Amino acid sequence: MSRAQIETELLAWMREDSAPDEDAARFERLALAIFVFQFESCEPYQRFCASMNQTPASVDRLEAIPPVPAGAFKEFALRCFPAEATCKTFRTSGTSLDRRGELHLDTLVLYEASLLASLQRYFMLDLCGTGPEMHFLAPSGEESPDSSLTHMFEVLRREEGSPTSTFDLRDGSLDLDSLVEAIRSAQSRNEPLIVAGTSFAFVHLLDALADTEDTDRWLLPTGSRLMETGGFKGRSRVVPREELRTAIASRFGLDERAVVNQYGMTELGSQFYDSTLLDPDGPRRKLTPPWTRVRFVDPASGVDVPAGDLGQIVIHDLANTGSVAAIQTADLGRAILDSDGREIGFDVAGREVGAEARGCSIATDVMLDASMLRVES
Amino acid sequence: MSRLEIDWPDEAAERVRAAQGRLRLAGPALRDRTFEDRLESVAKILGDWTAPDSPWRRELATSLAAASPFSHGTIQEGLDAALTRWSPEAFIACAENEVGSQLAHRGTRLAPFDWTTVVAGGSIPMPTILSSLLPLVLGSPVLLRETRKDPVTASLLARSIQATDPELSRAFEAVSFPAVDLSAYAIALEAPCVVATGSDETLAAISSRVDSSHRFVGYGHRFSIAILGREIANNEPLLEEVAAGLALDLARWDQSGCLSPVVAYLVDVPKSVASRLAHQISERLAELSHNMPLGDLSPSQGASIASERSEARMRAASGIGRLVETPNHTITLEADAQPRPAPLGRFLRLMPVESPDALVRALEPFSGHLSNVAIAGLSVPGATNIHSEKNASASNNISQTPIQSLLGWLSRAGVSRFTKPGRLQTPPIDWPHDGQPVFSPLSRFTQWTQSV
Numbered sequence: 001m002s003r004a005q006i007e008t009e010l011l012a013w014m015r016e017d018s019a020p021d022e023d024a025a026r027f028e029r030l031a032l033a034i035f036v037f038q039f040e041s042c043e044p045y046q047r048f049c050a051s052m053n054q055t056p057a058s059v060d061r062l063e064a065i066p067p068v069p070a071g072a073f074k075e076f077a078l079r080c081f082p083a084e085a086t087c088k089t090f091r092t093s094g095t096s097l098d099r100r101g102e103l104h105l106d107t108l109v110l111y112e113a114s115l116l117a118s119l120q121r122y123f124m125l126d127l128c129g130t131g132p133e134m135h136f137l138a139p140s141g142e143e144s145p146d147s148s149l150t151h152m153f154e155v156l157r158r159e160e161g162s163p164t165s166t167f168d169l170r171d172g173s174l175d176l177d178s179l180v181e182a183i184r185s186a187q188s189r190n191e192p193l194i195v196a197g198t199s200f201a202f203v204h205l206l207d208a209l210a211d212t213e214d215t216d217r218w219l220l221p222t223g224s225r226l227m228e229t230g231g232f233k234g235r236s237r238v239v240p241r242e243e244l245r246t247a248i249a250s251r252f253g254l255d256e257r258a259v260v261n262q263y264g265m266t267e268l269g270s271q272f273y274d275s276t277l278l279d280p281d282g283p284r285r286k287l288t289p290p291w292t293r294v295r296f297v298d299p300a301s302g303v304d305v306p307a308g309d310l311g312q313i314v315i316h317d318l319a320n321t322g323s324v325a326a327i328q329t330a331d332l333g334r335a336i337l338d339s340d341g342r343e344i345g346f347d348v349a350g351r352e353v354g355a356e357a358r359g360c361s362i363a364t365d366v367m368l369d370a371s372m373l374r375v376e377s
Numbered sequence: 378m379s380r381l382e383i384d385w386p387d388e389a390a391e392r393v394r395a396a397q398g399r400l401r402l403a404g405p406a407l408r409d410r411t412f413e414d415r416l417e418s419v420a421k422i423l424g425d426w427t428a429p430d431s432p433w434r435r436e437l438a439t440s441l442a443a444a445s446p447f448s449h450g451t452i453q454e455g456l457d458a459a460l461t462r463w464s465p466e467a468f469i470a471c472a473e474n475e476v477g478s479q480l481a482h483r484g485t486r487l488a489p490f491d492w493t494t495v496v497a498g499g500s501i502p503m504p505t506i507l508s509s510l511l512p513l514v515l516g517s518p519v520l521l522r523e524t525r526k527d528p529v530t531a532s533l534l535a536r537s538i539q540a541t542d543p544e545l546s547r548a549f550e551a552v553s554f555p556a557v558d559l560s561a562y563a564i565a566l567e568a569p570c571v572v573a574t575g576s577d578e579t580l581a582a583i584s585s586r587v588d589s590s591h592r593f594v595g596y597g598h599r600f601s602i603a604i605l606g607r608e609i610a611n612n613e614p615l616l617e618e619v620a621a622g623l624a625l626d627l628a629r630w631d632q633s634g635c636l637s638p639v640v641a642y643l644v645d646v647p648k649s650v651a652s653r654l655a656h657q658i659s660e661r662l663a664e665l666s667h668n669m670p671l672g673d674l675s676p677s678q679g680a681s682i683a684s685e686r687s688e689a690r691m692r693a694a695s696g697i698g699r700l701v702e703t704p705n706h707t708i709t710l711e712a713d714a715q716p717r718p719a720p721l722g723r724f725l726r727l728m729p730v731e732s733p734d735a736l737v738r739a740l741e742p743f744s745g746h747l748s749n750v751a752i753a754g755l756s757v758p759g760a761t762n763i764h765s766e767k768n769a770s771a772s773n774n775i776s777q778t779p780i781q782s783l784l785g786w787l788s789r790a791g792v793s794r795f796t797k798p799g800r801l802q803t804p805p806i807d808w809p810h811d812g813q814p815v816f817s818p819l820s821r822f823t824q825w826t827q828s829v
Contacts, residue, residue, distance in 0.1 A: 044695055051694035069687035076691070099715065299679035300704065312680040330684040332676050349676075 001033040003041075003080070007110050007321055010291055014117040018290050027293060028062045030318055034325045035065045041080035044072070045324050062293065063304060067314045067328035073101035073267045078323045081106040090148035092266045103148065103267050106322055114270045114319035115152050116159055118289050122273035123227060123260055124160055127192060133162045135182050137174060137197025137205065140167035148266045149229065153196060161194070169197070174205060183218060192223035195252070198230045203239055206247050219253035225277065226252065229262035257284075263348055267327055269319030275345055285336040285345030291318040294346050296334055307341065310334045310349060389554035389561040393520070396550035397564060400492045400518035403547040408489055408516045412480060416472050418542045419514045420465040425537055426506065427460045433537045434460055437502060440529040445500050446673040447631060454669050455629050455802065459503050463806040471807040472514055475816040484825040489516030490570040490592065493819065496583060498574030500526035501634045504596070506534055507806070508572050509549065511819050513538075518548035522565055528553065562586065570594070570819060594818045596811050599635035599748035599791075600719065601801050604642050604736065606755030606780075610650040619753045620654055622799025623725065624661030626751065627706065628669045629802040632721040635748040636802045639719035640726045642736050644755065651727055655701045655708045662706045662723060671705040674722050681720035682707065714739035733783035744790040748811075751798045755780050 009030065036056045039046050045068060049055060054066045072078065079086065085106040092101040105111055120128050136153045144150045150167075157165045164182075168175040179195070186193040209218065220226075226248055239247070241261065249256040257276035263286050264271035272286040272294070288294055296311030297304055305311035313329045320327075333348040407415070426433050434456050442449035479485050493512035497505040505527065512519045523531035531551035539546035554561040565571075566583065570592040573583045580595040587593045603623060609616045626638050643651050674682070689700040689709040699710040706723035714728040714735070730736040740747065756778075784795070793812045794804055807815055 044691065047694040048691045051690060067687075068691060069684045071684060071688045072691050075688065075697075076695070299676070299683035302683070310676050312676075312683055328684060328687055330680055332680055 001037070003037050003321055006030060006033055006037065006318075010110060010318055010321070011113055013291055014113050014289075016290075023290065027291070027316075027318070030291075031062050031065060031293075031316055031325065032059065034318060034321060035059060037321070038080055038324055042078055042324060044076040044078060048072075062316060063295070065316070065326045067316075067326035068324045069328045070101065070265060070267050070330065073103060073323075074099040077102065077104060079104040079106070080322050088151075089146060090151065090266050091146040093147070101267055103269075103323060110319055110321060111269050112155050114289070114291065116155055118271055118273060119152075119156055120160070121289070122275075122278055122287055123225065123262075125277055127194070127223070127225075128160065130192075131160065131162045132192050132194050133182055133186060134160075134165035134194040134196065135179055136165075136167045137169055137195065137201035138167060139169050143167075143170065149198070149264070152264075152271070156196075169201060174201065174208070176205075176208065179205075180217060183220060186221050186224070187217075187219070190221050192225070193220050194225055194227075195220075196227035196229075199228045199239075199241075199244060200230070202226075202228050202244060202248055206244075206251060209251060215251075218251055224252070224254060225258045225260060226254065227260045227262055227273075229264060265327075265329070267320075267323070268315060268317050269321075270317045272346075282344070283336060285347055287345050292316060294333070294335075296346070307335050307343060308337050313346075313348070387560060389552075389558050390564055393552050393554065393561045393564045396520055396552050397492065397567070400520060400548060400550055403518050404489075404491055406544060407513070407518055407548040410516070412476065412487060412514070412516070415516060415545070416469060416514050418545055419510050420469050422538055422541045422545075423463065423468055423506075423510060424465040425541060427463045427465065429461065431460070433533060437530060437533050440533065441502065441527065444529050445526060446675070447500070448670040448672045451628065451631060451669040451672060456502065458629065459803045462803050463503075463507075467806050471815050475814050476515065476820055479820075479822055482824075486823050486825065487516055488821045488823040490568070490819075490821060491517070492520060492568050493517040493570040493572060494520045494522065494565045494568035496522045496565070496571065496573035496575070497524040497527065497531070498579070498596075499524060499634055501630050502527060502530040504574055504810075505530050507815075508574070509534055511816055512570070512572075513545060513548060515816065515820055517570060517819070519550070520565060520568060521549070521551045523551055523553045525553075525555075570821075572596075572819065592819070592821070594813070599746055599811065600639050600743075601636050601749040601751070602640050602642060602740075602747065603638045603751040603753070603798055603801075604644060604755065604783075605646060605654075605753050607645045607647075608756065609654070609754035610647055612754070615754060616650070616654060617657065619798045620657035621661045622751070622753075622797060624658050624665055625799045626801040627658075627723050627725055628662060628665045631672050632723055632725075634802075636804065637721065638725065638751060638801055639721070640728055642714065642739065643727055643729045644733060644736055645731055646729065646754075648729075651710055651729060652699060655699060655710045655727055658725065659701045659703065659706065659708050662708075663703060666705050671723055678720060678722050681718065682722050682724055685709075685718055685720050685724065716742060733779040737783060737786050740787075740790065747787065747790055747792045749794045749796060749801050749804070750787060750792050751796055751801050753798055 039049055039056055048068060049066045052066055054064065059065055068078065077083065086104045088105045088108060090103045134157055138150055138153055139147070141150050141154045153167070166178055168178050182193060228244065228248065245256055245259045245261070249259050257280045260274040260277060262271050262273050270289050270292045272288060275282060275285050275287050278287065293316040295304055295314040295316070296309065297314055299312045310332055311334065313331045313333045315327050315329065317325055317327065331348055333346050335343045336345045336347055338344045425431060438449060438453040438456055441447065441452050445452070476487070480487065495508045497508070505521070509519050509521050521531050535546065535549055535551050538549050563586065566586045568591070571583065571587050572594045573580055574596040577598040580597050584593045584595060605619060609619055623638065623641060630637065686700065686702060686707055689698065692698045692712070693700045698712045701708040709726045711717070711726055711728045714730050717726060728739070730739055791812060793809050
């Protein structure tokens with residue numbers, strides 16, 4: 001299959017309303033086709049696979065496709081097209097001492113189709129097409145042109161947001177007045193408001209409001225929802241995920257199920273959202289778009305662990321046609337099973353998750369964090 | 378009849394309060410003893426641990442193997458290697474040098490803290506043992522908060538004190554409580570002197586809760602490195618000695634703690650020699666693993682190692698560096714000295730630098746976080762003492778060679794000890810941990826002048 005054929009099929013799939021496990025055969029067929037294409041088109045990936053004797057001739061199932069470590073995006077230009085065809089490069093966050101991972105794209109069509117389909121399916125739901133006002137606790141695309149998170153918010157605003165939606169993080173400062181006014185306005189219209197941003201921005205916001213007496217003016221209208229994503233390191237105090245969710249929900253007067261965490265990485269074309277808006281009565285877990293698979297492997301062997309056991313997260317993201325679709329993260333997680341033992345999503349374990357979070361670490365921490373793994377009491 | 382379950386949320390806090398009360402009662406008797414008497418008694422207790430056939434050490438090795446991720450062989454070797462190098466005579470000499478010399482000044486007296494809280498950190502017992510014994514010498518009763526990762530050393534140490542000096546043992550209390558138990562912590566941190574080991578964040582959290590008029594001594598966030606010079610290229614026995622030494626430093630405590638090397642910097646060492654070194658370290662590690670098998674790795678550490686191995690494999694596949702791996706250890710030969718994660722668990726990076734100046738540039742981000750440095754194969758004029766465990770005083774020479782400048786920079790960057798490969802994990806008892814003297818930070822003196 002050519003890349004164009006693969007992408008045509010993927011775009012059609014993203015418009016369908018299929019469940020993740022409905023078409024395992026289709027997923028594996030496309031994953032293997034993408035592997036062949038990427039093996040032939042991306043030299044560093046080809047050399048990596050060949051060093052482990054994994055080639056299109058030997059790889060005949062999903063689990064045999066070698067995943068590249070997420071950190072490899074810092075070291076290699078993992079693209080399946082000529083460098084001059086690059087139309088967009090997203091970079092992981094970091095300091096001048098950190099290497100930054102880069103995702104190169106020669107088209108945004110599939111990338112945006114994937115992120116939008118997930119947003120509509122798992123976050124917007126009933127608000128799709130209603131044009132709610134959105135406020136992003138993140139810098140705008142102008143200020144942060146290489147941030148994949150900002151780009152995602154830009155697409156969300158463009159496709160689903162009202163014209164008054166804004167980015168409220170400017171020059172490193174959070175514009176509280178803008179947010180207050182938006183909430184006041186939404187309250188008066190009794191229309192849902194969407195607030196989305198990085199986890200550390202929410203921490204700063206909560207800290208700034210800690211002594212606020214007029215709590216009512218922060219209460220969001222019914223139907224409102226919030227999305228937080230990424231980590232904290234080096235940007236704010238570290239807050240356990242559950243604690244942050246509770247604090248956010250309490251401050252904005254929402255049910256905790258209206259606070260959704262997104263698990264994403266710059267290196268991926270797809271993202272994973274909490275289930276609580278789509279399945280409010282089920283256990284909170286991350287949902288997988290049908291064109292992705294999340295596996296949990298034994299770090300030592302790379303073999304899948306039994307369903308439900310803790311393992312290292314490997315993601316197969318078919319939306320990554322132009323780079324590498326199989327990615328080994330440094331995160332741990334486990335599949336969430338229903339009463340029949342079927343996988344219905346997954347959970348991410350650990351202190352901080354996602355490459356965005358790792359990218360926030362300063363260079364010293366990179367070495368020191370690990371050297372203290374057993375020293376902390 | 379069913380059991381009555383009683384919710385007793387302050388149980389740990391009450392235990393700590395009770396221990397604090399007992400220590401206050403024991404204080405006068407401890408202070409009534411002379412400095413020399415306390416020193417002699419504590420040195421004897423230390424001797425019970427450092428003797429070649431110490432039953433305490435043997436019991437600790439067995440107990441810790443059941444309670445920690447380390448294998449029994451690794452614990453036994455680690456304890457034997459470290460504690461047998463701690464001589465009671467050196468301990469006494471250190472105390473007399475730091476404290477006795479002060480007391481020799483007419484009118485100077487020790488003014489012991491009413492009690493000292495020691496917050497242990499990590500899973501390696503030696504710092505816990507030493508930190509607990511030092512205040513006793515100075516006349517201050519000790520409340521030891523044991524670490525979750527080492528739940529056996531404290532109680533064993535208490536028993537050993539009791540066996541040698543029952544009176545002294547009344548001035549030592551070991552307690553355990555979870556880090557989230559702020560009530561218990563608050564009582565423990567009421568101590569007029571608090572000693573803590575841990576990450577920078579842990580130390581900051583603890584010190585913020587210590588009254589500003591109280592003494593706080595923190596041992597923080599550090600890591601160690603090796604620096605190998607070109608001379609290893611022309612000296613096969615030296616190359617073999619370095620490989621064996623680094624392998625031992627990596628195997629000890631599975632590379633845990635601040636004395637473990639995470640990177641070996643190769644200064645102007647040819648690639649072919651670096652490659653041979655990587656393989657030799659791997660071979661020595663494989664030999665060591667027979668008696669010192671790798672312990673259990675946490676899932677997150679396993680994932681970290683797997684990720685770093687994959688990245689190294691990817692670089693190697695593209696001709697950038699090399700990866701030498703077995704299921705139990707990893708040696709990467711990098712192409713540059715860019716900072717990279719150190720997942721530990723017997724994972725060493727060999728990083729080339731072209732000169733001492735380049736090494737300084739590579740290490741600058743870590744200034745203040747370096748602990749010990751193993752050196753080999755560097756021409757250090759007048760620095761034969763490096764191999765005899767002395768500090769880098771050689772770097773103070775007036776004529777500065779590049780190597781001397783490097784050593785001087787490292788000292789200023791906080792390196793507290795230079796040694797040779799194979800000795801990183803076994804510092805002498807008078808090693809200035811984090812650059813601090815052994816007794817002095819915990820000591821308090823009063824001077825009586827003639828006018829009074």
